Amino acid sequence: MNEPFPAAVRDARDRAAQSPVHDERTAALLGIALGVAFTVCFLTGLYSHLLQHPVSWLAVPSRPVGLYRVTQGLHVISGIAAIPLLLAKLWSVYPKLFAWPPVSGPAQAIERVLLFPLVCGTVLQLFTGSANIARWYPWRFFFPTAHYWVSWIVMGALAAHLGAKVTTTRRAVRRGAAGAEGVHVVDAAPPEPGALGRRGFLAATAAASALLTVTTAGQTVPLLRRFTLFAPRRPDVGSQGVPVNRAAAEAGVVAAASDPAYRLVVDGNVPTPRSFDLAELQALRRRAATLPIACVEGWSVSARWSGIAVRDLLQMAGLAEGVHPEVEVHSLERGGLYATSTLSPAHVGEGDTLLALELNGAPLDLDHGFPLRLIAPNRPGVLQTKWVTRLVVR
């Protein structure tokens, strides 16, 4: 069968095949790094999904307090770090797209068909993830749901790809580790003047990953805060020194939250339903806790909160000490996915699960959930319901 590609493409492809940048070992090393990055992304993303969509067979712990801060920070950090890795990997194997004949047998046909979901899925995940943290939504699907289900396609395609390449990868990595001929010789003298050797290519890729990481990870890692150039948040920028995910105006609660008739109702499955106005809430026994606010978008910051423990309120409504049912937390916000959240028994029993009145020593700003907001340990920010007006005991 004649090749369909023009001579220039064939020449470029055949010349590229001689370069260490496009050989097995480079592709294998980048593949391993990408495999690690995507696995970290997948597992941390799965954890975040399970926190937001709890399943009966897995109790979510309320400790360690900052667990979600770490996992979700890692999710975004590893995703951003994977961008140069993926581009380098695709560059490394790009000449193979023009291989002729395209397949040599049924096994390779399956392998190459499964590259389609792998390439499309990895590029799409990194694009949608990056756009989401920049709050840019040029598509029509709902990001969290699509990002979650596409991640299964990507990890499936990655497993299949690993299956196809496991022998090649082992061989390529061993060959390099043994310092065999042809590897370091090529590194020392690139075939064409001006061409990068393998080591130069990999070093540049690592440097690009490091550059993106260092200039964005400050949104969650305090030590890197001063290098924050491209993160969507700076953890010290926002009212009361804390960023805001959804402002009161955006949630449409400005009037309701400022209304002097505001009340907190505690009802549902309790012996004596209760209702408190703001002055009554302010007179109740306070607890204080240092807890992080950790957004699904990867930024996080620790803050000092003070307010009333949810379990204390339940006791005021007649529940016995030590009884920790599931509790629904309702916001003044009408409708929307985050107008209510559910506290697990583990979180309800936690003394640090607060309906906060104060943040960093001052009354809550409207944007932080005035008059009352939920703040609990090890919990995604979107579930830290703001402008709380009702607790319903299940």
Added chain:
Amino acid sequence: MRGNRWLPVVLTAVGVAGIAYGLVGILGHRDATRPANLFGWFGAAGVTHDAILAPLSVAVGLATARLVPAVALPSVRVGLAFSGVLFAFTWPYVHGYGYRASNPSALPLDYSRNLLWALVVIWTAVAVRVVWRVVVARR
């Protein structure tokens, strides 16, 4: 080795199961995933890389080979790759697509200025590296 022979088969089967699970999830949550739109973006992601970004990189590689002296070529290419990645990543920030005046704590930085600074640092490093290479080559 027995393990080596079966591992690819097992991993491929597990992988296909994962892909199928993802597809079922997408089709089972149509209101949220909008399958037609999502699959459009899915395909476009691969096409954008394979038919636009990669050929563009090839073209830039060919152009630099003609325009840039060999001694500076690797450094200039790395500088261009870094700049390209930064331009792409910061695109929505620089254009402020997600910015809302009602929430100034989201996207609070001067991203255009920061991008400019990063480019200055990158191209200074490229220049230093080229000068170094020239000096070494002359010795």
